[in-house]
Amino acid sequence: xxxxxxxxxxxxxxxxxxxxxxxxxxxxxxxxxxxxxxxxxxxxxxxxxxxxxxxxxxxxxxxxxxxxxxxxxxxxxxxxxxxxxxxxxxxxxxxxxxxxxxxxxxxxxxxxxxxxxxxxxxxxxxxxxxxxxxxxxxxxxxxxxxxxxxxxxxxxxxxxxxxxxxxxxxxxxxxxxxxxxxxxxxxxxxxxxxxxxxxxxxxxxxxxxxxxxxxxxxxxxxxxxxxxxxxxxxxxxxxxxxxxxxxxxxxxxxxxxxxxxxxxxxxxxxxxxxxxxxxxxxxx
Amino acid sequence: xxxxxxxxxxxxxxxxxxxxxxxxxxxxxxxxxxxxxxxxxxxxxxxxxxxxxxxxxxxxxxxxxxxxxxxxxxxxxxxxxxxxxxxxxxxxxxxxxxx
Numbered sequence: 486x487x488x489x490x491x492x493x494x495x496x497x498x499x500x501x502x503x504x505x506x507x508x509x510x511x512x513x514x515x516x517x518x519x520x521x522x523x524x525x526x527x528x529x530x531x532x533x534x535x536x537x538x539x540x541x542x543x544x545x546x547x548x549x550x551x552x553x554x555x556x557x558x559x560x561x562x563x564x565x566x567x568x569x570x571x572x573x574x575x576x577x578x579x580x581x582x583x584x585x586x587x588x589x590x591x592x593x594x595x596x597x598x599x600x601x602x603x604x605x606x607x608x609x610x611x612x613x614x615x616x617x618x619x620x621x622x623x624x625x626x627x628x629x630x631x632x633x634x635x636x637x638x639x640x641x642x643x644x645x646x647x648x649x650x651x652x653x654x655x656x657x658x659x660x661x662x663x664x665x666x667x668x669x670x671x672x673x674x675x676x677x678x679x680x681x682x683x684x685x686x687x688x689x690x691x692x693x694x695x696x697x698x699x700x701x702x703x704x705x706x707x708x709x710x711x712x713x714x715x716x717x718x719x720x721x722x723x724x725x726x727x728x729x730x731x732x733x734x735x736x737x738x739x740x741x742x743x744x745x746x747x748x749x750x751x752x753x754x755x756x757x758x759x760x761x762x763x764x765x766x767x768x769x
Numbered sequence: 770x771x772x773x774x775x776x777x778x779x780x781x782x783x784x785x786x787x788x789x790x791x792x793x794x795x796x797x798x799x800x801x802x803x804x805x806x807x808x809x810x811x812x813x814x815x816x817x818x819x820x821x822x823x824x825x826x827x828x829x830x831x832x833x834x835x836x837x838x839x840x841x842x843x844x845x846x847x848x849x850x851x852x853x854x855x856x857x858x859x860x861x862x863x864x865x866x867x868x
Contacts, residue, residue, distance in 0.1 A: 663846045665834020670827050 501556070501584055503734050507723035512556035512584075515616040515656065516712035516760045526718045529711065533615075533762075534562040537654030540704065540764035541611035543567055550575070550609045550646065552600055553617025557585035557593060563613075564592040575603055577620075600639070605646050612643055612653040616760075619658050619686045624677065627685055636687060636695035644699035644767050653700060653765040658712070660686040662756050672748040673757065680745045689761055700765035712760040713753030720746035779841065786840050786866055794859050801835045802828075815856040833858075842866055 501512075508514055509527045517529025518536055537559070543549055545568035551559050554574025563569040574595040576582055585595035596603075600617075622635045643653065664670055677684065689707075696702060723730070723742060730739045752758040789797075799810045806824045813822060819829060830849075837843055842865040852858050 663830060663849075665830050665837070667827050667831055670830060 500734060501580060503730065503738065504556075506726045506730065507719050509558075511558040511561060513558040514555050516658070516708060516715045518708055518762070519711045519714050522710075522714070526715065529715065530558070531562065531566075533656070533711075534559050534566075536706075536762055537613050537615065537656060538563060538567055540652060540654035540762065541613050542652045543569060543611050543613075543654075545569055547571075547610035548607070549573070549611045549613065550605070552612065552614035552643065553577075553620070554581070554585070554595060555615070556581050557588060557590070557595060559613060559615060560585065560593045560595070561588065561590050564590050575600060601642060603642075603646070608648045608651075609646050610648055610651055612647060612651065613655075614643075614653070615656045616658050618655075618692075619681070619684045622685050622687065623683050624685050632685075632687065632691050633695050636691060637697075637699075640696050640699045647767055649767065649769040651767050652703075653763075653767070655763045655765055657692060657761050658686045659689050659692075659707075659759040659761055660757070661688070661759050664755065664757050669748075669751070669757075672744065673752065675741075676745050676748050679741055686758060689759070692761070692763070696763075696765060699768060701768050702763055703766050704764035705761060707759050707761050709753050709756070709759035712758070713750060716746055716749035716753065720750060782841055786842075789840075789866070791859065791863075794862060795855070797836065797839060798832070798855065798859065801839070802832050805831045805835065813855060815854070815859060817855045818853060819855060819858065820853070836862060840866055842868075 504512060504514065509517075509530050511527075511530065513530040513533070516533065517524075517526055518533040519529045520532055524532065541547075541549065543563060547569060548571045549563055549569055551563075551572065551574040554560055554576050555578075557574055560572045560574045563572040570592045572593050574585065574593070575598040576595060577597065577599060579597055582595045582597045585593065618636065618639065621639055622632045626632065626635060647653075664673065693702065693705075720743070723739075723746065727739060749758070753760075795815060799813055802808075802813075802822070802824060803810050806822075806828050808823060810822065824832070833844060833849065840862065842862070844861065844865055848861050848865075852861065
């Protein structure tokens with residue numbers, strides 16, 4: 486990955502207890518899928534996991550890999566709701582990996598591993614990756630025109646891990662229109678530099694270009710408003726715990742995450758950012 | 770982002786923009802950049818290199834945003850890449866006006 490292990494730990498290792506205060510109970514730290522707009526965050530997160538498992542054509546017998554598995558919420562969904570007997574996750578975050586092991590869900594395992602170095606002992610039946618690709622290309626690399634090649638290397642590598650005809654349920658945050666005001670640009674730069682150092686959201690056209698010649702896009706749906714609702718709910722829940730967060734984790738943590746989540750809400754509302762889910766099938 | 774205006778005003782403004790000549794476009798750029806960067810750009814011409822004007826990339830995006838509002842156009846982000854001179858910027862804006 487382009488994001489180093491140290492950078493990933495800045496993003497995800499603040500404290501598991503901190504994230505528990507405002508994420509849903511299963512700790513999905515990615516966009517849910519609001520299909521009617523009236524769902525709770527918890528329902529939207531389950532719907533997201535359902536969509537991606539369907540895209541990946543997961544069955545109970547599938548050997549599934551979740552690339553960038555976070556706190557294992559999707560792995561746990563696969564094992565408990567889809568009856569998957571072998572669900573493996575890879576992450577660069579040691580805190581997240583330990584969290585997954587402590588949960589001890591049967592059939593779930595997690596490994597601290599850079600995706601580029603991952604070599605499975607046998608091919609997977611299905612892949613899922615939820616908003617991990619934004620750690621693959623830094624802003625500097627994008628400026629140098631390297632984005633599509635870096636994403637293509639990822640899609641080539643992932644295609645080498647699976648059985649013929651296997652499917653991939655893929656989700657990514659997208660960058661779309663660059664804002665035109667200094668404050669908005671500075672808020673976005675803050676998010677990139679302080680909350681997610683080393684990361685950059687891809688553009689949709691870069692992804693569509695990069696999956697070739699390894700994966701065929703069978704379905705594609707964007708869910709910009711779903712991410713807007715997700716981040717608004719995270720912000721609402723975090724503010725409910727403002728006093729406790731300031732006392733336990735310090736003022737900078739609350740202030741930084743308040744600024745970051747507020748920026749996210751505006752980013753999805755104003756089309757600076759979006760989110761995409763794709764069903765990919767390996768081209769054999 | 771386009772400013773919402775009454776339809777008649779919008780159409781009238783579009784005609785004014787379509788009738789703008791190159792010199793007016795250059796003046797609009799200089800005026801907008803001066804206001805945002807708080808500098809005097811009286812000597813700036815089409816051959817001026819944007820990077821040498823002392824305008825940082827954030828300010829230049831603000832300039833583009835303000836000109837989009839003034840010209841009632843929207844510039845795709847990919848067309849902002851690689852603009853080095855004022856002439857290239859004005860060429861791109863003209864294309865969007867007539868698109």
